[in-house]
Amino acid sequence: MSPRPLSFILAAALVASVVAAGFGAAESRAADDATPVGLPAFAGVQDLEVEALVDHRQGVMRAVSGHMAASAAILLDGAPFEDRISVHGAALAGLLADVPSLFPEGSAHDESDARPEIWEDSGTFSERAQDTEQRAAAFGEATQGGNAMEMTQAFISLGDSCGACHDSFRF
Amino acid sequence: MAVGRGRGRVVLFLVLALLGSVLLLAYGWERSVAADAGPNPSPPAAVGDTLVDAAELRGDPGSEDPVVRGAYLARAGNCIACHTEEEGDELFLAGGKPVETPFGTFYGTNITPDPENGIGEWSEEDFVRAMREGRAPDGSHYYPSFPYTAFSGMSDADLSDLFAFLRAVPAISRENVPHDIPWYAGFRGGVGFWKMLNFEEWRFEPDPDRDEEWNRGAYLARAVAHCSECHSPRTRSGGIDESFRYAGTAEGPDGETMPNITPHDTGIGDWSERHFVRYLEFGMDPDGDFAGGSMADVIREGTGFLLDEDRVAIARYIYSLDPIEHEFD
Numbered sequence: 001m002s003p004r005p006l007s008f009i010l011a012a013a014l015v016a017s018v019v020a021a022g023f024g025a026a027e028s029r030a031a032d033d034a035t036p037v038g039l040p041a042f043a044g045v046q047d048l049e050v051e052a053l054v055d056h057r058q059g060v061m062r063a064v065s066g067h068m069a070a071s072a073a074i075l076l077d078g079a080p081f082e083d084r085i086s087v088h089g090a091a092l093a094g095l096l097a098d099v100p101s102l103f104p105e106g107s108a109h110d111e112s113d114a115r116p117e118i119w120e121d122s123g124t125f126s127e128r129a130q131d132t133e134q135r136a137a138a139f140g141e142a143t144q145g146g147n148a149m150e151m152t153q154a155f156i157s158l159g160d161s162c163g164a165c166h167d168s169f170r171f
Numbered sequence: 172m173a174v175g176r177g178r179g180r181v182v183l184f185l186v187l188a189l190l191g192s193v194l195l196l197a198y199g200w201e202r203s204v205a206a207d208a209g210p211n212p213s214p215p216a217a218v219g220d221t222l223v224d225a226a227e228l229r230g231d232p233g234s235e236d237p238v239v240r241g242a243y244l245a246r247a248g249n250c251i252a253c254h255t256e257e258e259g260d261e262l263f264l265a266g267g268k269p270v271e272t273p274f275g276t277f278y279g280t281n282i283t284p285d286p287e288n289g290i291g292e293w294s295e296e297d298f299v300r301a302m303r304e305g306r307a308p309d310g311s312h313y314y315p316s317f318p319y320t321a322f323s324g325m326s327d328a329d330l331s332d333l334f335a336f337l338r339a340v341p342a343i344s345r346e347n348v349p350h351d352i353p354w355y356a357g358f359r360g361g362v363g364f365w366k367m368l369n370f371e372e373w374r375f376e377p378d379p380d381r382d383e384e385w386n387r388g389a390y391l392a393r394a395v396a397h398c399s400e401c402h403s404p405r406t407r408s409g410g411i412d413e414s415f416r417y418a419g420t421a422e423g424p425d426g427e428t429m430p431n432i433t434p435h436d437t438g439i440g441d442w443s444e445r446h447f448v449r450y451l452e453f454g455m456d457p458d459g460d461f462a463g464g465s466m467a468d469v470i471r472e473g474t475g476f477l478l479d480e481d482r483v484a485i486a487r488y489i490y491s492l493d494p495i496e497h498e499f500d
Contacts, residue, residue, distance in 0.1 A: 069459030072449065156453055159461055163454045163471070166463030 054109045057102040060095055067092050068159065075152050085151065089143025092158070096136035099129035099165075113171040128165040135161050225340040226251075226260040229476050241336025244329055247481070248322070248395045249473035252465070253279040265289070265343035270316055271425045274409055275352025277316035285342040298334045299327075303372060312362035314350065315370070315409065324375040324394030369410030384480075388488030391481060396474070398489070401465070402429045417489070418497035427464050428499070435494035444486040451475070451482045 067088040073079040074088075103118050103125075118125050139154040222228060222238065230243025245251065256267035256279075265288075266281035284291040290298065297308040305312060305319035313319060325333075355361070375394045377386040392398050404412045404420035418438065419431035431438035439447060446457040451474040454461050462470070474482060 065459035067459070068455065068461075069457065072455060072459065076449070077445070159453055159455055160471075162461035163463060163467045166461055167467045168463070170463050 050107055050109050051111075053102075053104065053107045054112045057107075057114075058112070060102060064092060064095050064162075067095070068155075068162070071155055075148070075155055082146075085146075086140075086143040089140040089151075093136045093140030096132055099132055100126050115169050115171055118169050125165075125169055128161070128168070132158070132161040132165060220339065221341050222339045223341070224260075225336075226263040230336075232478070232481075237332045237335040238339045239336075240329075241332035241334065241339075243476075244333045244395060245336055246473050246476040247391055248333070248397070249469050250282070251472040252468040254282050255279070255472070262343060262345060264337070264340055265345040267345065267348055269348075269351075272316060273405075273422065274314075274316075274356055275350060277314060277350045277352070278348040280347050281343065281345050282337055283340055283343045283345075284338055285344045288344050288346050289342060290337065291342060295331060295334050298337070299330050302330055302333075305366065305370065311359050312366060314352075314356075314362055315365065316350075318397045318400045320370055320411075321394055321397035321400060323370075324373050324390075326375065329395075365409060368408050384484045385487050385491060387481065388484030388486070392485050392488045396485065398432065402432050415495060415497055417492055418495040419499065421499040423465075425465060431495065431497045432489060433492045433495045433497075434490050435496050437496050437498040438494065439489075440494060444483070444490055447486045447489065448479070448482045451477070451485065452479070 070079075070081075071085060071088045071092075074081050074085050100122075103114060105119055108114060108116060108119070135154065135158040139151070139158045142150045142154040145151075222242075225242070228239070228242040230241070230246050231239050232243045234240050234243075251264065253268055253270065254264045254266055256262055256265070264282050265285075266279045268279045270277045270279070281289040283289040286292050293301075293308060300306050300308070301313065301317075302319055302322040302325065304323070305315070305317065307313060322330075375390045378389070381389075399411060399416050401423050402419055403416045404418070404422070406412050417431070417433050418435075419429050421428050423429035434440045442450075442457050450456055450462075451470060453475055454467055454470045456462065461467075474485075
């Protein structure tokens with residue numbers, strides 16, 4: 001067998017790679033069809049936006065729970081950081097100032113625990129969210145004053161509102 | 172071949188369905204109440220002194236009043252979460268909350284003193300038989316969605332107090348919603364068979380080798396709060412899988428995942444008892460997260476009302492369980 005010219009080999013390699021790429025794309029599209037919100041291989045711009053929204057709100061929620069855990073340690077278990085409780089109070093009031101904005105229409109996602117009821121029953125959702133906003137603001141204010149009893153009550157009341165919302169709107 | 176088998180299945184189904192309906196007719200469908208029974212609060216019946224604030228009553232195990240002691244037990248036993256459809260006082264313990272299980276959807280019944288729809292006509296003996304043997308006053312069996320498997324272990328004194336409380340709550344004449352279950356489960360003789368396999372009457376006996384706190388926790392967790400009814404996988408016949416009691420299940424009531432609550436790393440082994448007590452008090456886990464789902468109801472309507480010393484006792488007992496490795500999605 002005579003050796004093939006180099007140009008023939010290069011052309012064949014090009015054809016092969018185009019075919020392979022086409023096949024790969026078709027395959028990934030098929031996979032996307034099967035799970036419309038499943039990502040990551042060839043995510044469209046919109047998918048990336050949703051991902052970013054989900055990353056952001058999950059980050060905010062983790063921050064909220066971190067401040068809640070720290071506040072509990074101070075207020076309920078006597079960790080000696082009373083002088084810093086107002087930091088947590090202000091952070092919670094700020095992070096929870098507008099909960100519905102964290103859940104824009106169309107931000108449901110496979111990786112998210114948000115229930116569709118958030119958008120289907122947005123009336124109840126905003127009611128609960130408002131409840132949380134007000135209680136977070138009240139806790140923030142209480143931590144400025146430094147009265148232990150008031151702070152603890154405001155803290156527990158805020159926690160109740162977290163659970164009430166998760167009960168109906170989180171998987 | 173496939174067609175033949177399909178036709179065979181249809182014929183078999185029809186035969187079974189026919190047989191089932193004949194059996195049901197013969198047996199008598201006990202609970203033929205209207206499916207769309209709406210709430211219909213009535214003025215409290217005249218049964219002793221009616222508690223106006225029953226839904227707010229915190230209860231106290233040390234009270235001299237049996238009604239107040241009973242209210243505490245109703246909290247500890249989480250009666251409210253299953254027997255009250257909505258929050259608020261109007262329909263307190265008047266039933267109706269659905270619990271979805273692999274065996275059908277069950278509705279908590281009206282346990283107010285309403286004579287027609289509730290338990291107003293019951294004697295204390297009727298109540299004790301329901302709690303201890305899982306039998307209705309007419310002798311028929313209750314479905315084990317009513318966890319008499321646990322309540323059977325309660326003491327005579329506690330059952331008597333609990334009954335006193337239930338006699339004192341406002342009567343509400345709300346009709347019961349029939350359970351939504353497949354026909355083969357709708358036949359209470361089958362429940363008798365289930366009980367033969369999965370139920371034994373028992374009474375809590377304190378372990379003399381353990382201290383009072385542990386025994387109090389064991390009594391509350393096992394006989395009253397019935398934790399393992401939800402936090403255990405079930406066998407095919409619907410009994411608790413004993414080798415995984417308390418080790419959680421991905422297929423709990425309402426399709427919820429019920430976590431492993433044994434002190435193993437796959438359970439709550441990385442929580443301290445203090446975290447556990449706090450969780451029972453107001454639902455915050457060690458990460459500062461707040462649970463939703465059915466445990467939120469248990470906490471809000473039940474364990475949140477208990478004395479701290481009882482939550483501590485329950486924690487003592489739970490943390491003394493054998494750690495069981497059980498991980499699921």
